[in-house]
Amino acid sequence: MPLPPAHFLVGAGAAELVRGSGQKRWLVWLVGGSFAVLPDVDTALGILLGRTAEFHGVFTHTPLAVVVFALLVWLVAGLRWAGIAAAAYTSHLVVDLLENRTETSVQPLWPLSEATLRSVAHIFPSVPWRRGEGPEGAAESLLDPAVLMWLLAQIAVGLLGFVLCVLLRQGWHAARRGQSLP
Numbered sequence: 001m002p003l004p005p006a007h008f009l010v011g012a013g014a015a016e017l018v019r020g021s022g023q024k025r026w027l028v029w030l031v032g033g034s035f036a037v038l039p040d041v042d043t044a045l046g047i048l049l050g051r052t053a054e055f056h057g058v059f060t061h062t063p064l065a066v067v068v069f070a071l072l073v074w075l076v077a078g079l080r081w082a083g084i085a086a087a088a089y090t091s092h093l094v095v096d097l098l099e100n101r102t103e104t105s106v107q108p109l110w111p112l113s114e115a116t117l118r119s120v121a122h123i124f125p126s127v128p129w130r131r132g133e134g135p136e137g138a139a140e141s142l143l144d145p146a147v148l149m150w151l152l153a154q155i156a157v158g159l160l161g162f163v164l165c166v167l168l169r170q171g172w173h174a175a176r177r178g179q180s181l182p
């Protein structure tokens with residue numbers, strides 16, 4: 001799974017794409033990025049309980065979770081923030097599907113089926129970090145130079161995703177302004 005910094009950056013970008021023109025940019029980025037990290041709280045819970053694999057992807061990595069989360073945000077904060085919640089949360093599932101590994105935790109049909117999707121493109125490098133239960137030979141610490149290098153590479157790809165989203169929105173708005181000129 002890509003780690004929180006990459007999810008945060010892409011989530012902030014996804015939020016920028018659907019942001020209302022009256023909404024504060026920095027706030028939307030901050031909230032969108034935080035929303036995009038949420039689906040991995042199951043992993044945090046698993047790490048705390050010492051059972052990482054058991055918890056990850058149980059129900060947080062599903063389209064149903066996107067809908068439930070967006071509805072909750074709608075109730076609390078209104079439609080605009082619900083759109084940002086849906087976009088940011090969905091970005092998490094997309095990023096997971098773009099990691100350089102075959103299996104992901106994304107369960108498209110849950111709760112009807114627990115089948116997981118395979119990665120569709122190897123864009124985000126995997127960070128070889130053991131988290132107490134990973135593959136043999138992987139490092140324990142995120143500060144291990146070999147791990148840190150891959151973490152930075154993952155963050156760089158996330159940053160690229162964020163910048164692309166910002167440029168996409170700017171281009172779209174410029175095109176709309178161009179159309180409305182006489």
Ligand SMILES: [Zn+2]
Pocket residue numbers: 001002039040061092096105
């Ligand atoms: Zn995930």
